[in-house]
Amino acid sequence: MxxxxxxxxxxxxxxxxxxxxxxxxxxxxxxxxxxxxxxxxxxxxxxxxxxxxxxxxxxxxxxxxxxxxxxxxxxxxxxxxxxxxxxxxxxxxxxxxxxxxxxxxxxxxxxxxxxxxxxxxxxxxxxxxxxxxxxxxxxxxxxxxxxxxxxxxxxxxxxxxxxxxxxxxxxxxxxxxxxxxxxxxxxxxxxxxxxxxxxxxxxxxxxxxxxxxxxxxxxxxxxxxxxxxxxxxxxxxxxxxxxxxxxxxxxxxxxxxxxxxxxxxxxxxxxxxxxxxxxxxxxxxxxxxxxxxxxxxxxxxxxxxxxxxxxxxxxxxxGEDKVLEEKQLQIISLSEEKQKIESDLTEERRHRQELQKELEAMKQTLVQGLREAKEIKQYYQNLVNEKAATLQKNNHIQQHLKTLKAEIQGREKEIEEVLSQLDAIKKERNKLEQQLVQKRDQESDFKREIQDREANITSFAEQIQTIQSKLKHVEEIAGDKDHHILEAKQHLAKKVREVSQFSERVEKQEREIENLQESLRNSKEKVTESHSNVEMQLEQQKKMQEQLDVWEKKYFRIYERMQAAEAKNKELKKIEEKHEQMQQLLSSLGTVIGSPVGLTQPYGISTEGSRPPVPPLEVPSPKPKKPKKQKENPEQKTFFDQINPPSNYKNDLFE
Structure with a gap:
């Protein structure tokens, strides 16, 4: 081993x-x-x-x-x-x-x-x-x-x-x-x-x-x-x-x-x-x-x-670990912002889908209204003007909806541009903050150096004092050492120059820091402006939604008018049927009698002192029921209120 x-x-x-x-x-x-x-x-x-x-x-x-x-x-x-x-x-x-x-x-x-x-x-x-x-x-x-x-x-x-x-x-x-x-x-x-x-x-x-x-x-x-x-x-x-x-x-x-x-x-x-x-x-x-x-x-x-x-x-x-950590933090912040933007976009998309669904429902209801209007047109031409007005209103609504869609799309584009500008401003702000941190570090380092230099200056001042005392002593002893004194003064002048140079550098750095602070303020102002723009756009979207609500209410009112017109049409149909029955009765009586209906003079009575002729009896036509006046269109006339109907109207349904 x-x-x-x-x-x-x-x-x-x-x-x-x-x-x-x-x-x-x-x-x-x-x-x-x-x-x-x-x-x-x-x-x-x-x-x-x-x-x-x-x-x-x-x-x-x-x-x-x-x-x-x-x-x-x-x-x-x-x-x-x-x-x-x-x-x-x-x-x-x-x-x-x-x-x-x-x-x-x-x-x-x-x-x-x-x-x-x-x-x-x-x-x-x-x-x-x-x-x-x-x-x-x-x-x-x-x-x-x-x-x-x-x-x-x-x-x-x-x-x-x-x-x-x-x-x-x-x-x-x-x-x-x-x-x-x-x-x-x-x-x-x-x-x-x-x-x-x-x-x-x-x-x-x-x-x-x-x-x-x-x-x-x-x-x-x-x-x-x-x-x-x-x-x-x-x-x-x-x-x-x-x-x-x-x-x-x-x-x-x-x-x-x-x-x-x-x-x-x-x-x-x-x-x-x-x-x-x-x-x-x-x-x-x-x-x-x-x-x-x-x-x-x-x-x-x-x-x-x-x-x-x-x-x-x-x-x-x-030292790459610090850079990686900073990049990871930046990536995390960017991912969080991206998630927020994506959530906002999803909400806007949902809102757009809901609007599209509502528009489709409105279109379907409009188509149904057009069909009903065509049927009414075939039977009664009195409602042509109202129907034309409703159609014009519907067209106007559709055009307005199209314009609203275009405006919404433009607003969405503007929002996207504003969000991109916000991202750019945030990036610039991060860069400026990093530069500020670097400048602050440099400022602290320079302050330390200035303190060191000040300590050196104090030490030099003490040395100068000692040298001056020595010089006085040496002058008393001998006046041949002026040359050494001049050299010491030159050395002092150099040190003073160095101190002045350092102070100038510190002033420059302070100016740079002030410039950076101004740029930061400008960036903050830009951010606030972008936020105000976003808020304005949100307010405009709210106004557009309110306008849509108003148009929806108008549409429902038109639909109620259509239903009231249908009820009027039913009543008019009943009146026309009664009128036709009376005409048939009168025509049948005319064929049976062969003369106009009325009291004639009896056979064999003289005409002298005759009474004035009595006008023929006329069956009183039933008074038409006055339809309820609509509050929204007071100028609109009913079918029987027209004294001189236009030439395009038919006298009878059988003509």
Whole structure:
């Protein structure tokens, strides 16, 4: 086994914290470098830039070293997996050797049974005690050889257990390192999907630890069984030694054969127990091999997942996670707005469908009214004018409905355009807000720099004071150091210029911020204007709906008028029938009398002093019932109110 350096959890956490802090420092330094490069394009502070670059290089080297350490840990894990494979191979070889030992034990048991049978056969024959003793010695030697074989097998089983313990320790160390690496990746700031993966890996690691505990319990049981087998072997050996002493001291062969039988039976039982123990050990070794294979598969999967996590970590290291989160938030907001717009569109479509259904119903009712008007036209032409008026009104309604449809479609298009404008304005607003945030960050950075510069100025002022005091002292001593004073003044003038330049930059940034705020206000005004336009359009839609309701009421009124006209037509039909009956009666009376109906002068009476002629009797025509006046059309005349009917009317229905 190759001994490798393993890190504790505390050390790994310290390394992770150091890496994260160094990472943050490198990012801060890079941002500062970029800001200095943008702000000072003339290269005023070259020494500071070089220092920052050197610091960044050192931090990058440290970060690369940390990555190399992680790669070395991965290689060590690969080496450990290869060691586990070798241990598995050794376990397989040991399993094969145990199988061979089982076969040998079975052969020995068969031989012992044969010896028992032979001894039983020989009991019937007289055996010399010396020969019997030699036979017993041989059997003792055989049993001792078997005991030595069992000892060797027990030693091999102990070795196998040691190998299994070492493999379990290796798996535990690997799991511990794997957990630490997962914790490192979690501390670096993984996304929600990576956190779910890490939780799944932790669950798998817990399962592996439970399996390792079970494996250790089985190892303990095997150790206890091996210890019991050793004790049984020791007891058997002591019993056989005592039996050998008794056989040497025995005088009769019958007692010796009985003891031999007992010893052989005990050895046979002991062999059966050993066979059972060996079979149990073989089963346990197979189970351990299966568990080791499962652990290997899990370790391979964990290595693959570690590689994927490393690739994802390297991919997300460049600050792309923030951009992705911002894009995801933008996508979510856009999807929510899209869903709202779709819901509004679905409601408008439903409203349009309802309007179309109502229009279709109105059309059907109009067609029915036209049919009824045609029937009325065929019988009575007095209602032609009313029908024409109704038709004109219906046409006007249809035209108005068409215009309303066109207006609704135009409004829908305008709404869509306004919504698109709203989306564009929202996008511009988001961009402006992002720019504002960036400008605020820049402003805060510049304020920090100004504070630093002010601190430097104060320090320089203190230095100037000290220099002035020194100059006074030096002037008292000697007046030859004016040149140094001039140089110091020039240096001060440079610093003052730098401060003025920084103040000018700050003023420029404040102006830019004010411009951005003005643009934000303009965008807000645009948004409010768009909202007011949308509200105006909604009010216009409400007005259109109210107009539609008014037209519907007018239509129902026309329909009621049509029904009233039908009732009038029925009454007129009854009056015409009575009029026709009276005409028939008058015509029949005229044919019978042959003269106009009336009182004539009697025959033979003189004409003198005659009374004036009496006018002929006329049957009074029934007075027509006055129809109820309609409130809506007071100028409309009834059929009998017309004094001079037009020429196109017929006198009778039969003409």
């Amino acid at each position: 190759v001994t490798e350096k393993t890190f504790t959890k505390h050390e790994v956490k310290k390394m992770q914290q150091g890496l994260s802090s160094e990472k943050v420092k490198t990012q801060d330094l890079e941002q500062r470098l970029a800001k200095h490069i943008k702000a000072e394009q003339g290269g005023v502070i070259e020494e500071e830039n070089q220092k920052l670059k050197c610091l960044i290089l050192t931090f990058r080297k440290k970060y690369q070293k940390a990555l190399q350490d992680l790669a070395k840990k991965g290689e060590s894990q690969h080496h450990e997996t290869s060691q586990i494979d070798n241990n598995n191979k050794e376990l397989e070889e040991e399993n094969a050797s145990l199988m061979e030992q089982q076969k040998c034990l079975r052969e020995m048991l068969s031989k012992a049974q044969k010896n028992l049978d032979e001894s039983l056969k020989k009991e019937t024959q007289p055996v010399h005690p010396v020969e019997n003793i030699e036979h017993l010695k041989r059997q003792l030697q055989q049993t001792e050889a078997e005991a030595e074989k069992f000892r060797d097998e027990a030693k091999e089983a102990q070795r196998n257990l040691k190998h299994a313990e070492e493999a379990a320790k290796n798996t535990n160390t690997k799991n511990r390192l794997y957990k630490e690496q997962l914790a490192y990746f979690v501390q670096d700031g993984s996304t929600s999907s990576e956190q779910t993966k890490v939780e799944a890996y932790n669950k798998r690691i817990c399962k592996l630890e439970e399996e390792n505990k079970k494996f250790q319990d089985t190892e303990r049981e095997l150790k206890e069984k091996i210890w019991l087998i050793k004790e049984e072997l020791h007891q058997a050996k002591e019993g056989r030694g005592n039996k050998a002493d008794t056989t040497t001291n025995a005088a009769f062969p019958s007692t010796e054969t009985g003891e031999l039988r007992k010893s052989l039976e005990e050895s046979r039982l002991h062999g059966e127990q050993l066979e059972r123990a060996v079979s149990h050990l073989r089963m346990k070794s197979e189970e351990a091999k299966m568990e080791v294979q499962i652990v290997q598969g899990d370790l391979r999967e964990s290595q693959q997942q570690l590689e994927t996590l490393r690739s994802e970590f390297s991919r997300l290291h460049g």
